[in-house]
Amino acid sequence: MINIAIFEDNKHLRETFELILNSTEGFSCAGAWPDCSELLENLSANTCDVVLMDIEMPGMSGIEATKLIKENFPNIHILIQTVFFEDDYIFNAICAGASGYILKSTTPDGYLEAIKDVQSGGSPMTPGIARKVIELFRDNLQPSISSNDYNLTTQEKKVLQLLVAGKSYKMIASELFVSFDTVKSHVRNIYAKLHVHSGTEAVSLAIRDKIV
Amino acid sequence: MINIAIFEDNKHLRETFELILNSTEGFSCAGAWPDCSELLENLSANTCDVVLMDIEMPGMSGIEATKLIKENFPNIHILIQTVFFEDDYIFNAICAGASGYILKSTTPDGYLEAIKDVQSGGSPMTPGIARKVIELFRDNLQPSISSNDYNLTTQEKKVLQLLVAGKSYKMIASELFVSFDTVKSHVRNIYAKLHVHSGTEAVSLAIRDKIV
DNA sequence: TGTAAATTCACCCTTTTTCGCTATTGGAAT
DNA sequence: ATTCCAATAGCGAAAAAGGGTGAATTTACA
Numbered sequence: 001m002i003n004i005a006i007f008e009d010n011k012h013l014r015e016t017f018e019l020i021l022n023s024t025e026g027f028s029c030a031g032a033w034p035d036c037s038e039l040l041e042n043l044s045a046n047t048c049d050v051v052l053m054d055i056e057m058p059g060m061s062g063i064e065a066t067k068l069i070k071e072n073f074p075n076i077h078i079l080i081q082t083v084f085f086e087d088d089y090i091f092n093a094i095c096a097g098a099s100g101y102i103l104k105s106t107t108p109d110g111y112l113e114a115i116k117d118v119q120s121g122g123s124p125m126t127p128g129i130a131r132k133v134i135e136l137f138r139d140n141l142q143p144s145i146s147s148n149d150y151n152l153t154t155q156e157k158k159v160l161q162l163l164v165a166g167k168s169y170k171m172i173a174s175e176l177f178v179s180f181d182t183v184k185s186h187v188r189n190i191y192a193k194l195h196v197h198s199g200t201e202a203v204s205l206a207i208r209d210k211i212v
Numbered sequence: 213m214i215n216i217a218i219f220e221d222n223k224h225l226r227e228t229f230e231l232i233l234n235s236t237e238g239f240s241c242a243g244a245w246p247d248c249s250e251l252l253e254n255l256s257a258n259t260c261d262v263v264l265m266d267i268e269m270p271g272m273s274g275i276e277a278t279k280l281i282k283e284n285f286p287n288i289h290i291l292i293q294t295v296f297f298e299d300d301y302i303f304n305a306i307c308a309g310a311s312g313y314i315l316k317s318t319t320p321d322g323y324l325e326a327i328k329d330v331q332s333g334g335s336p337m338t339p340g341i342a343r344k345v346i347e348l349f350r351d352n353l354q355p356s357i358s359s360n361d362y363n364l365t366t367q368e369k370k371v372l373q374l375l376v377a378g379k380s381y382k383m384i385a386s387e388l389f390v391s392f393d394t395v396k397s398h399v400r401n402i403y404a405k406l407h408v409h410s411g412t413e414a415v416s417l418a419i420r421d422k423i424v
Numbered sequence: 425t426g427t428a429a430a431t432t433c434a435c436c437c438t439t440t441t442t443c444g445c446t447a448t449t450g451g452a453a454t
Numbered sequence: 455a456t457t458c459c460a461a462t463a464g465c466g467a468a469a470a471a472g473g474g475t476g477a478a479t480t481t482a483c484a
Contacts, residue, residue, distance in 0.1 A: 169471070191472085202412075365459090
């Protein structure tokens with residue numbers, strides 16, 4: 001039996017969900033509220049496994065609520081449901097700790113399926129949402145794809161790596177078995193290729209632009 | 213009509229897929245191969261909309277193949293299918309440009325549904341896979357969540373930010389309207405709190421541990 | 425095989441950074 | 455009222471980094 005709490009400001013939807021859950025084998029509605037004004041109190045008084053959370057609600061948004069729930073009840077799975085398809089919503093919902101993200105156009109059976117999925121450790125997502133997540137993932141995690149490597153040579157890359165690791169010229173020299181002046185030479189060339197003038201700038205660029 | 217190319221080393225599976233596709237309204241198999249030895253030639257000679265790609269194949273892996281296809285035929289949607297649930301596979305597949313990722317335990321109808329989804333711009337994923345993606349997303353993109361801020365004061369954070377931006381002490385002093393010696397003081401305190409001994413180390417740590 | 429690129433190294437000199445010690449001021453907490 | 459601390463600032467010395475110039479040696483590749 002999965003206990004579900006509902007936060008949804010639309011009265012009709014909220015009551016429909018409640019009815020469906022309570023009349024379906026294996027599901028039970030632990031409570032249904034139109035907003036998050038007494039979020040934590042409600043959840044303390046009504047234990048549940050899954051929260052079905054609308055994003056757009058008067059007062060606290062579903063995303064803030066998600067964050068709050070995760071901080072206080074880390075074991076509750078949160079399933080976001082919304083009509084919105086915005087990158088920012090999806091991004092923030094995931095960062096806030098949501099486990100699933102479905103559109104309201106989902107069928108009742110789809111809802112039940114999604115609830116079962118989150119409960120069993122999955123992350124149901126409308127395929128369109130999943131596509132957005134993947135794109136966000138690629139964009140944010142790998143800005144590298146199109147980014148140049150500034151034509152650094154292998155040795156220069158090694159030096160830059162060690163620089164990023166916080167090593168001094170002296171240490172780099174001994175790690176690469178070359179002289180101190182050679183390291184300086186490489187560093188000079190790296191700075192020229194990266195168009196920077198200090199180690200901190202180079203490290204910053206190196207990390208942000210993937211290079212290392 | 214969706215044209216699908218299949219890369220799958222298991223003969224039985226490959227022929228079953230082909231049969232299903234060709235006998236289902238709206239689907240057509242553009243070709244089926246057991247490996248990627250002549251990947252680009254095959255795809256050039258047999259235009260398709262979607263590629264159903266196995267990861268584990270003799271010779272080139274499905275992930276390398278995905279990368280190659282995306283470089284040469286960016287409009288083809290690639291649907292990865294595998295028995296593996298590994299983080300690395302998922303991560304690499306996404307980075308290589310896969311649009312969807314389903315497990316082989318998916319039903320035939322699930323396959324057809326997934327193919328339709330990728331073709332229409334979605335990213336079908338088994339909920340368990342989606343969960344992994346979300347976790348990878350959170351872990352990689354936001355290592356911030358649990359990371360401490362090393363008890364830096366507001367002014368110290370500002371200094372660190374400017375340091376990350378590659379500014380010299382002199383520039384930081386003028387930007388913050390304080391004296392050169394004050395900047396030196398702050399830097400000293402920052403290093404102590406971060407347990408580092410150079411600007412590059414501090415910048416590296418600051419970026420990787422979110423701080424800035 | 426010959427040329428370009430990469431790697432190596434050596435001086436010299438300037439600027440910046442790092443670190444130690446000290447000290448005052450003003451606000452917040454006890 | 456006193457203590458704590460952030461923020462400010464100064465001095466000085468040693469270490470490190472940055473920048474110019476030049477050059478030898480090795481590697482890559484056309």
